[in-house]
Amino acid sequence: MTITISKSKSTPGLLKRVQDISGVDLSKCYQCKKCTSGCPVSGMAKCPPSEMMRRLHLGMGDKLLDSDIVWMCVSCETCSARCPMGIDVAAVIDALRKLAVQRGAAKPEGNVPLFNRAFLKTVEVFGRTYDFAMITAYKLGSGKLKADTEKFPTMLKKRKIALLPPRGADRKTVRRIFKKTKENGAGQ
Amino acid sequence: MKYAYFPGCSAESTARDMHQSTLAVADALGIQLVEPKGWTCCGATAGHQTDRILAVALPAATLVKVKDMGVDLVVNCAACYNRMKVANHEIAGNKQVRAKVAEAVGRDYDGAVKVRHLLEVLLDDVGADAIQKALRSSLAGINVASYYGCLLVRPSEVTGFDDPENPSSLDRLVAAMGGTALEWPHKVECCGGGLSMSRTDVVVNLTDSIVGMAKLAGADCIAVSCPMCQINLDMRQLDIARSKGNRYDLPVLYITQLLGLCLGVAPERLGLNKLMISPAKVVQAVVAA
Numbered sequence: 001m002t003i004t005i006s007k008s009k010s011t012p013g014l015l016k017r018v019q020d021i022s023g024v025d026l027s028k029c030y031q032c033k034k035c036t037s038g039c040p041v042s043g044m045a046k047c048p049p050s051e052m053m054r055r056l057h058l059g060m061g062d063k064l065l066d067s068d069i070v071w072m073c074v075s076c077e078t079c080s081a082r083c084p085m086g087i088d089v090a091a092v093i094d095a096l097r098k099l100a101v102q103r104g105a106a107k108p109e110g111n112v113p114l115f116n117r118a119f120l121k122t123v124e125v126f127g128r129t130y131d132f133a134m135i136t137a138y139k140l141g142s143g144k145l146k147a148d149t150e151k152f153p154t155m156l157k158k159r160k161i162a163l164l165p166p167r168g169a170d171r172k173t174v175r176r177i178f179k180k181t182k183e184n185g186a187g188q
Numbered sequence: 189m190k191y192a193y194f195p196g197c198s199a200e201s202t203a204r205d206m207h208q209s210t211l212a213v214a215d216a217l218g219i220q221l222v223e224p225k226g227w228t229c230c231g232a233t234a235g236h237q238t239d240r241i242l243a244v245a246l247p248a249a250t251l252v253k254v255k256d257m258g259v260d261l262v263v264n265c266a267a268c269y270n271r272m273k274v275a276n277h278e279i280a281g282n283k284q285v286r287a288k289v290a291e292a293v294g295r296d297y298d299g300a301v302k303v304r305h306l307l308e309v310l311l312d313d314v315g316a317d318a319i320q321k322a323l324r325s326s327l328a329g330i331n332v333a334s335y336y337g338c339l340l341v342r343p344s345e346v347t348g349f350d351d352p353e354n355p356s357s358l359d360r361l362v363a364a365m366g367g368t369a370l371e372w373p374h375k376v377e378c379c380g381g382g383l384s385m386s387r388t389d390v391v392v393n394l395t396d397s398i399v400g401m402a403k404l405a406g407a408d409c410i411a412v413s414c415p416m417c418q419i420n421l422d423m424r425q426l427d428i429a430r431s432k433g434n435r436y437d438l439p440v441l442y443i444t445q446l447l448g449l450c451l452g453v454a455p456e457r458l459g460l461n462k463l464m465i466s467p468a469k470v471v472q473a474v475v476a477a
Binding site: 021040041044071072074075076077078080081088094097098101109110111112114115116119120123127128129131135138142144147148151154158159160161162166168169170171173174176177178180181184 | 197198200201202204225226227228229231232233234235236237238239240241242245246249253288291292293294337338339341342343344352377378380381382383385386387388390393394423426461462464
């Protein structure tokens with residue numbers, strides 16, 4: 001692994017921001033690469049988790065927020081579970097996601113931030129997820145209109161997806177939660 | 189045995205079969221499940237990928253309702269179970285988080301509601317012996333690959349579920365039902381979870397590896413206890429066949445569907461018709477036994 005970091009582009013602030021958001025002490029990482037060994041997407045990602053940790057150490061700036069691992073990570077937590085130093089690597093990636101959204105990093109393949117926004121919007125409105133609205137919003141926004149459409153007739157026939165929005169949730173409390181966390185800087 | 193029961197949002201949409209079979213099995217085994225009135229979404233992956241307090245406050249909104257009920261909470265969806273456990277862990281262990289969550293939810297919550305997965309209730313409270321006595325038929329020795337995925341077992345200091353690298357809860361139930369619990373290496377690999385729509389390419393690669401390994405190990409079916417695992421392993425077999433040419437035709441059932449069949453519950457009460465890969469061979473083997 002060779003890591004080249006342009007001095008002019010290094011922003012030491014990112015390391016501190018990630019530590020503040022995640023509550024993780026990144027200095028404990030000694031690059032054993034156990035996280036990368038167990039990571040199910042390390043074979044597909046250009047920047048596997050151990051390299052992401054090292055890039056943070058070396059002061060790579062906001063460019064790290066464009067790394068594919070940030071949104072290809074499947075949140076399986078294998079990295080956190082197996083780290084010999086007990087580092088919650090998955091929490092580091094969650095912090096990078098939050099910063100990526102806040103700082104308007106490049107739109108990642110598959111546009112996971114859009115998916116997350118569509119998902120949480122239905123929760124905010126209905127108190128529970130409403131798959132049909134979430135899928136429609138994501139498809140329209142991402143342009144992936146045809147994806148999985150061949151399965152829809154079977155899914156409808158099997159009543160595998162709810163067409164009507166969910167009812168019975170305590171919407172008032174959920175709206176309050178979204179309002180309060182947005183006031184406190186959640187990038188939604 | 190009375191518990192609060194959190195169905196999770198999937199129970200009303202893509203995982204009605206998980207929900208129906210959970211209720212049917214609980215009914216057959218004398219487990220009383222009561223939904224907390226007005227329960228709300230746990231936030232799932234989208235929640236924790238967005239904001240730490242949001243991700244804890246959403247499950248806390250339901251947990252505080254369960255606290256008022258004064259009973260343990262049972263969850264069958266592995267993803268909801270995980271978020272509930274994380275919320276308890278964060279609130280009980282971090283005063284700042286607890287205060288911020290209290291402000292968001294509008295009520296203070298101490299993180300003390302006991303959150304249990306349905307598998308834990310089945311094995312620890314009901315017990316394999318009692319389940320065995322209640323069986324009407326058996327899995328007749330069919331080969332079952334038990335798939336646990338990520339969210340039941342990780343992070344183990346938070347979920348405290350079974351052995352994080354080689355769990356056996358599903359296998360013990362399969363054995364109690366007279367099935368052959370396969371030893372296979374992909375029990376806790378990841379199926380790609382919430383990336384199913386956004387990064388279908390990643391999910392197809394991961395599920396191809398998991399279903400392919402189960403097939404290689406000689407599985408007649410895969411047993412799961414998570415709606416994300418179920419839909420990824422089941423529905424994505426259609427994409428695996430199309431894009432990679434690997435046709436596995438391996439049914440993926442919820443453990444509660446298998447248990448329901450063996451307890452003599454009518455197949456139509458178990459949502460078996462909702463599976464994409466037909467479980468007909470499994471159903472025939474069990475009913476004939």
